[in-house]
Amino acid sequence: MKNMEQLFPGVARLAFGTPESDTPSKQVYVRAPRGEALAALPAAAAPFDAGQIRFSVSTRGCRLELPLSPGEDIYGFGLNLKRLRHTGRKRTLRVNSDPAVDTGDSHAPCPLYFSTAGYGVLVDTARYATFYCGGNELLNARKQTDEAGGIRLTEAELYAGKEGVSAPMVVDIPAAQGVEIYLFSGPALLDAVRRYVLFCGGGAFPPEWGLGCQYRACGAFEAGEALSLAAELREKHIPCDVFGLEPGWQSHAYSCTFSWSPERFPEPEALVNRLREQHFRINLWEHAFTHPDAPFYEELRPYSGDFKVWNGLVPDFTLAPARETFRRHHAERLTRRGIDAFKLDECDNSDFISSPWSFPECSRFPSGHDGETMHSMFGTHYMNVVDGACRDAGVRTYGLVRNAHAFAPPQPFVLYSDLYDHAEFIRGVTTSGFSGLLWTPEFRHAASPEDYIRRLQTMVLSPLMLLNIWMMPNPPWRQLVRERNVRNEFYPPEEQAHLEVLTRETLQLRMRFLPYLYAAFAAYRFEGTPPFRALAMDYPEDERLRDVDFAWLAGERLLVAPFRAGMTELVLPLPPGVWRDFHTGERHEAEVRLAPAIGELPILVKENSVIPLADPVEYIEDGMQHRLTLRVYGSAPEPARLFADDGFSFGYENEAPAWGEVRADGSMSESAKRRYAVKAVERF
């Protein structure tokens, strides 16, 4: 074992054995750490000494044992739809598009955990590592426990996990004969998370329009149908910044040609111009599997894996020629011709249940990577390449992706899923933040109007407001049932109108929070604070909050608890201090009993906050000025932070952070005035 290498304040690296060459830290997508911001965090000692970590190798891989103490709780491991708190569990980090059971399988697993004791550990491996989070005792451990006691008469009794930690964190890394780990100190849990994000280069910083609303149109549309729907959105004043086209825009999919369909989209330039004139940004669906008809197929073929996926090539993005081929095509044909974003589908892996559509873990790539490490890193490589094509065209993008891993925080993409359980979608927001990942609890279809509205509300204070209507030709407010929507069988006019109003109002609420959210993302970028966080991340000492996977903190001052269809009431434990009802100003401490009307999203505000709300616009215009109404809660309100770059360019990467603030009296820092004006102040 080597000594601990201090990389930055509170960030240390340790090497064990002979690490592999194809690990996340060694990929081209890794960004420079934000050293200054790391140095600005409060000082903290390393969580443990190198001597407290045991390491060993065998023919099947290597093993780490890291200290855990009673009372510690463990979070992280990437996006997790099944569980927030992992203490005592076994997590195997397989990339899987359909994680049906609570085992660690995920679209976006990440070999990274954080402890309520205030530190984090990144294991730098792209292997499907297994983490035993304190549930398995070593034979030679000092402590002897014996909890056998009475005879048990149900399986639940027999196999009950022990609460809490009684053993070390054991990490089982296949294949590798060594590994490097990174330790992130606190002192607080949130500081440790910040250090990870900053070490990765800071969080993603979307353009303002990216935080607006996105509508993805039916996959079977032709150009005329797409334009007609876009016109309807504008006509009905449904807020929409991004218009998404699904596979049908391509001449062939699955797999992809990355080329417009001459049948369905014969005049792409005209289509793009028409949409842009109406202030839509365009997001195009694709996956990386490259069809023989793609113009760069032959060029890419030597830099592809040895298995086909849907008869397409699997690009080896670890090789410069594959990246360059992809980037050039996207830049020349798409981003320089008016396309601003992409939805990167199926870059995760086949679930292990239905057909094995993706490439096997035992695939070989010309770079020497295998399918297992490639699956872990495929999404992040893919984001990096597509982001490069956007940058080529000067486009600050904000796209969609179905896989991510370590070092992904700076990538401007939001995870999504084909899974669709509402409680899991909510949980995903609370879990992904621990790994610096963004997740959208998108809307796709609903079992009822109530389900529809509740799912829309869930997105208001989330990374992305996404109406993903790829399965239906007509807007959901006209008919939620797909089979009827496809046949143009609509609700009665008054019901359509009612749902349309609820839709517009919910999307407008999103648009009102846009300045607040934009500042939260700036804090993500410059300070490492995830914009959406489990309550346990900010308040790890409060044991009542450690399993709260149905509410989250949004930005600095808000707490949101989305309701699901069928819920009538929720008793939510509150973090310390006074919290105010966003809508009524009512004061709550310790807990709050929520019973919102169907059209209402429960939001709580930290006492003494100024919450800036914008006049809701239908779309963002570059550099536009936002007219703010301030909501002031409490008698000693702290100013609200605002971020006032131009909102769309890469200027923020080189300039000093354009922080500003607005105060409860409506006054504003000079810097903020560039983009914001106060219209009214409302006191609660």
Add this chain to the structure above:
Amino acid sequence: MKNMEQLFPGVARLAFGTPESDTPSKQVYVRAPRGEALAALPAAAAPFDAGQIRFSVSTRGCRLELPLSPGEDIYGFGLNLKRLRHTGRKRTLRVNSDPAVDTGDSHAPCPLYFSTAGYGVLVDTARYATFYCGGNELLNARKQTDEAGGIRLTEAELYAGKEGVSAPMVVDIPAAQGVEIYLFSGPALLDAVRRYVLFCGGGAFPPEWGLGCQYRACGAFEAGEALSLAAELREKHIPCDVFGLEPGWQSHAYSCTFSWSPERFPEPEALVNRLREQHFRINLWEHAFTHPDAPFYEELRPYSGDFKVWNGLVPDFTLAPARETFRRHHAERLTRRGIDAFKLDECDNSDFISSPWSFPECSRFPSGHDGETMHSMFGTHYMNVVDGACRDAGVRTYGLVRNAHAFAPPQPFVLYSDLYDHAEFIRGVTTSGFSGLLWTPEFRHAASPEDYIRRLQTMVLSPLMLLNIWMMPNPPWRQLVRERNVRNEFYPPEEQAHLEVLTRETLQLRMRFLPYLYAAFAAYRFEGTPPFRALAMDYPEDERLRDVDFAWLAGERLLVAPFRAGMTELVLPLPPGVWRDFHTGERHEAEVRLAPAIGELPILVKENSVIPLADPVEYIEDGMQHRLTLRVYGSAPEPARLFADDGFSFGYENEAPAWGEVRADGSMSESAKRRYAVKAVERF
């Protein structure tokens, strides 16, 4: 790659790279192949040449590509509760006590598959290998398919597996730098399965009493309660050969002391004698995890893995001292003192969902084995050790076990599970036969009287008739609802009596089939024919039967299609030829519409069969004579085979097989008369 090594007629071995040392074929539990029986099978060429197999290694393990042709269907991979036919799927063979999804996870996975083209392949590895069964095309494959076609508007359309094979069988073996495989020729699929079983040493051959009924009593019982229940079984004339005691017999469990509880069972000798006087065999529950209070704890400790399970040692059964310690204790304290069988629990692995109670895959054992290979082989090692302790006492045993793997067919143990879906329990019978494994669709609890009776019926023509009532103090016919049963709240007397009658009749039906089943097991032992087989195993050319996972062939002449609660009718496709209703003699061809009464198990008989039915006894006496009623179906009936060893000793291992036959006219071969007499002939 080396040349093919012909081991026996139709059994060949090929080596690739540098195989591991800790593979199934190298374990002490491997028995001598039955060379003569192998030679008696019809000649068949190898399914493919060594040159058709591609092999490669990487740091993460090795990979095989084996030929598959369009039209081939793939079966096997051990016990599978989720799926019978694996064509086009990805199977990862993890040992898992709770296989919640259809991925290959199993109590008893086996790296062994069979093709409808009439061959089998055993991959000699204890790694959690992954098999891609023809669903993933190589880039350099000759054939180009392109099925993209129209735009798809549901996930089901997007990710639909292709029907049939379009690619090779790809085997991904972690860690290993080489592997040996065994090829089993046909010509027919059933011949290939037979070759595998015979190569393993032939199938398990239980004593006659093992095929009788087993009742496992409440885990909380004291000796007096156990005796009282046993007396009730005899008093009510409920057939029962084996009386099972659950964890409470031990002084400590979980983990185990393997020693009688001085509180609950202060006079074990008296208890054993009393039960044996009443003609009960005794089966004791245990698992291998050894508690500090076990008398051999200190002796075993140096030969144990480096993780504890429930605070107990994990014995390294690959080492002689661990085996010998275990065997000696079991022989001296248990099998030589009247215990005839064991239930070997939890020798599989923690599911990957709830608590990780078992030892990690990265465990280390003093032999050099790791937790992964140990998990694969733990059950088979454990069976072998406990069978040894039984043999020590001259006991031909038939026990229960929760894990098995390759080379397990000769072990006299039946797999069971804590899972409990009735359709899956039925499927398990159809899948396990392909790997020479036995599985009991045991009864444990029921949602309704109908569910109870249907579950009992399912076991009549299965490896084991097991009423596993460990969760309730009173017999299920008095009260099925556990909470009430525990409180001695019983059904009204007439309902109890009704359920008791149905129970007795169903168990008696099992006892009537005992000579028929015993002959089927003799065929398993001497000829390799699994006693319970999917229809596809005997009739692979019939595509209508390839997915029939709800009915099976039992022995040579019977086909059984158990009903589940709520089913009213089933249209069952029939194998070629005429089939007769067992109960009525009605003729059916091609298919049969089944609509059995609640008390009736649908059974079909191959035309021209003699089915010997015994007078149902409550228990088997050593060497007893069975009085047979022959059921004769058809005008040209073939004689029925009978097996006439003593039924309880190991004599059959050294003597010529004691085959006999009984003919439709009631006449019998001399050899059969030792154990059977014909009482009546009934013609249908």
